[in-house]
Amino acid sequence: MKxxxxxSHDAHFIMHYLLQIAVRKGLPKNVSLALIRLGNFFKAICxxxxxxxxxxxxxxxxxxxxxxxxxxxxxxxxxxMEHLPIHLVDKIRLGGPxxxxxxxxTERKMCKFKGLVRNRRYPEGCIAEGFDVEEFLxxxxxxxxxxxxxPFSRYRTEDDEDVEKEGDDLSLLFPKLGHxxxxxxxxxxxxxxxxx
Numbered sequence: 001m002k003x004x005x006x007x008s009h010d011a012h013f014i015m016h017y018l019l020q021i022a023v024r025k026g027l028p029k030n031v032s033l034a035l036i037r038l039g040n041f042f043k044a045i046c047x048x049x050x051x052x053x054x055x056x057x058x059x060x061x062x063x064x065x066x067x068x069x070x071x072x073x074x075x076x077x078x079x080x081m082e083h084l085p086i087h088l089v090d091k092i093r094l095g096g097p098x099x100x101x102x103x104x105x106t107e108r109k110m111c112k113f114k115g116l117v118r119n120r121r122y123p124e125g126c127i128a129e130g131f132d133v134e135e136f137l138x139x140x141x142x143x144x145x146x147x148x149x150x151p152f153s154r155y156r157t158e159d160d161e162d163v164e165k166e167g168d169d170l171s172l173l174f175p176k177l178g179h180x181x182x183x184x185x186x187x188x189x190x191x192x193x194x195x196x
Contacts, residue, residue, distance in 0.1 A: 007111075009104045016043045034068040038085075041065060045088055046098050059089040 003010070020039045023032040041062050044054075062085050070078065088098075095101060116130030117123045 007107060009107070012042075012046070012104075015039055016046070030068070031072050034065060034072060037061070037065050038069070041085070045092060048097060048099055050092060050097050052093075055089055055093060059086075062086055062089065 016039055020036045023035045026032075027035070041058065044050075044058060066082070066086060069082065092098065113127050113131075117126045118130075119126055
């Protein structure tokens with residue numbers, strides 16, 4: 001019954017969705033109602049679109065939620081982290097929606113970089129070397145022949161079957177065959193050749 005590898009995005013997800021389900025039947029009604037309201041508040045401030053007219057009711061809502069939590073939990077429970085949500089609405093007023101300042105993408109990228117470290121004495125060199133190897137593998141896998149399956153392989157389509165494959169190596173790197181770009185519908189038979 002442990003949670004391992006817990007990141008800030010996991011806390012975000014638990015607060016928004018899972019906590020509300022878990023406390024609904026397991027806690028007294030006043031406690032579960034306060035925690036559900038807190039989760040709804042965090043879901044509201046993390047939405048992609050926030051109207052200025054909704055900020056004042058959200059400010060009043062979080063003050064009421066914190067007062068309810070103060071009635072339930074002892075004073076030793078409250079530190080700066082429980083007081084912080086009161087200022088989040090002001091932060092939205094000054095800086096815009098929260099999703100523009102999230103650190104989740106940076107956290108994921110740093111986790112990927114930490115995975116590249118093989119020698120803790122020279123982490124920067126390991127990251128640079130691992131990044132170069134990854135870029136080289138991506139570049140090389142894009143230009144392997146059609147028989148090798150890679151995440152970047154361009155699979156032949158029905159339109160490609162009638163066209164003779166040229167013998168030079170440049171045709172693999174820069175195919176002369178083109179397909180029109182459309183609204184998602186496949187345009188069979190509508191191919192053209194491009195000049196290099």
